[in-house]
Amino acid sequence: MKRTLIVATTSYAGMGPYVSEIVNTFSPEDDVYFFFHDYGDDFVKRNIKRGLQKKIVFLKQANS
Numbered sequence: 001m002k003r004t005l006i007v008a009t010t011s012y013a014g015m016g017p018y019v020s021e022i023v024n025t026f027s028p029e030d031d032v033y034f035f036f037h038d039y040g041d042d043f044v045k046r047n048i049k050r051g052l053q054k055k056i057v058f059l060k061q062a063n064s
Helices: 016-023
Strands: 004-008 032-039 056-061
Parallel strands (some): 032 056
């Protein structure tokens, strides 16, 4: 797989576990990078494997 960027915007309630499960199928050696729109509770960030977090950019938004 060539360099890949995965972008995820605001998800619906309850989608965080699905997003983190999909991301965690990748390994740090994969040439894939992520850009996530995450709320202030950092749910997605807390549930991603540590080795992958260096490949992720998080855009935070406060809960409304």
